[in-house]
Amino acid sequence: MLQVEKGGAKETEQRAVLKITDMDPKFKYEISKIPGGEKIMLCFQCGTCTSDCPVARFSGAYRPRQIIRMTQLGLKKRVLESESLWLCASCFTCTDRCPQDVKVADIIRVLKNLAVKEGYVPPVFKVLASSILDTGYAYRIPEMRIKKREELGLPSLPKGNPQSLAKLTERIGFKKLLEAKSE
Template identity: 35%
Template sequence: MSLIEDIEESGWVFGKDTIDSIYACMQCGKCTGSCPSGRITGYRTRRLMNKVQSGDRSILEDPDIWLCTTCYTCYERCPREVKTTDVIRALRNVAAKEGYMSKAHRATAMYVIKTGHAVPINDATKKLRKKLGLSEIPPTTHKYPEALKAIQNISKKMKFDKLVGFDWNTMNLEEREEK
């Protein structure tokens, strides 16, 4: 399958418009010039779009694709309305399936499986919630452990645990050779 077909399959949730928009890129560089991540990292949005357009699979193993913060600035500004950020997210789905996933993103996934939250609650958040007149514990998996069970079941059924390399014995990430 071509890279674009892979993206279409793994990124179906973003819709066909997102995939079709890839072809509309005119390589103007508005995205790269606007990218806050690109100010401090080697992440280059336009180059990524170019590689996707030309079906260059080497992009899947490029660690830079994980440096997008999904701030959507490029998406907002793109003069051809390429759905850049969503393309990147769909591309990450393909990369993850092929075993390329940044450690930081795997850790985030680990927290989701372990706690139901990408960012579990901490003392500072509890304090802030209290100050705002909210219950200390939010009505999420933190309050309803049975909901966490459901999330963990979904993770197993969707093989999300395998995808990110979650070890149910240690409740932590498996040691994995970073590709």
């Protein structure tokens, strides 16, 4: 495994001989049954997604085409453990330009959701999620900011309803997902 250090977050590149035993032939079917992943088999590896990807331009490791190919090949562990998966900015350029209508960004989201189930949640998402569950807002808006609104002539900020959110998200087991071990 070759690790490329770039600006804080590690970008992990793995270069190794593929072993047939590392491949899970059912993985692509699993993905294709999840909403957003339906078209995984349609990718013919033209590379439009990677060449048009703004992040790929500056990242040494993030390559959407590779992620799609690894998924097709069933390299489940490698894909889901890959840190570069999380570099997708979800700008949807790949999705809009794919000649096969593969919905690349949606597939990457499906893979991230699976990675979370496997226990990998980047710390930033835990912070955002706990703020949403506690306050309704993705950021903990400081009291000072809320008070300043009056000074600025802005209407008071509506309060979130954490009880309602707790009820709604209990059944999908959202809190449990976040308790999973991080990194």
